[in-house]
Amino acid sequence: MAKKKSELPQGTLDLLVLKTLSLGPMHGYGIGQRIQQLAEDMLTVEEGTLYPALYRSEQRGWIKAEWGVSENNRRARFYTLTRSGRKQLEEEEEQWAHLSLAVAKILGA
Secondary structure, three states: OOOOOEOOOOOHHHHHHHHHHOOOOEEHHHHHHHHHHHOOOOEOOOHHHHHHHHHHHHHOOOEEEEEEEOOOOOEEEEEEEOHHHHHHHHHHHHHHHHHHHHHHHHHOO
8 A cells, every 4th residue: 555645734844843853963855855754755845845944943043054065065054953942842742742642532532
């Protein structure tokens, strides 16, 4: 059976970006690939949604960006989680766990 790819609910991408960067610094394309890999190809993150999310997170102080050279010798912006971003990630993980539990209870009724 083929895996179905799902659309991300509003606001979920920021959480996934923070979680992905908690594993280490990464450039934008790598973040999208890592999310897809960790979701076992059940999610795809389009560039048109990823880069605005990175920009938003940078503006909020959750991540910082520095120019560097990628694995294929191209100039790329590498993103790193900040202390504020780690705190935000913890808060959003707690909220997600609570929401997931509530939805599961309703669906199981």
